[in-house]
Amino acid sequence: GLMKKFPYPEFVKFILAGVGLVVGFYMPKILLANTVQKRQQEMTLAFPDALDLLTICVEAGLGIEGAFARVTEEIANSSPTLAQEFGLLSAELAFLGDRRQAYENFSKRTGMPSAKALSTALIQSEQYGTPVGVALRVLAQEKRDERMSEAEKKAAALPAKLTVPMIIFFLPVLFIVVIGPAAMQISKH
DSSP states (O other), X not given: OOOSSOSSOXXXXXXXXXXXXXXXXXXXXXXXXXXXXXXXXXXXXXXXXXXXHHHHHHHTTOOHHHHHHHHHHHHTTTOHHHHHHHHHHHHHHHHOSOHXXXXXXXXXXXXXXXXXXXXXXXXXXXXXXXXXXXXHHHHHHHHHHHHHHHHHHHHHHXXXXXXXXXXXXXXXXXHHHHHHHHHHHHHHO
């Protein structure tokens, strides 16, 4: 509309405006969803190790705030995103009066099922007076088992994924190597 000489017919302006409207409406949602998904994947990869560290810290005698602060320091290099979330949780535990709210905020911020399980375990442990170390140990074992089953799923899917490349790239070369010398012998006679 701002161009004085638009080299195309008027309906093209409307089409371009419509395309711009659709792209402008959906693109931010798509980019945000992709960013959230990448962030959650990064945190999911580091979560079982962080949970193991948290369990060790709690069983060594640190309080839950100190354990989260220590884990935050330890995982800062390997997973800055999860370290940031644990740091926020540690700060909320220190400054909020209600621990339950801090755990729920952590679960909502991350949006991960593992974080929800951790916050639920910690809330229930405080509510019912059960040892935090036992709850964390059970949760850490579950997360290790989940990671192992994911690895087994990927390993089980590998032969099916390798079938087509093997047929396309490996078998023709194998046939040339096996049948080539015999074909050369036959062509000489």
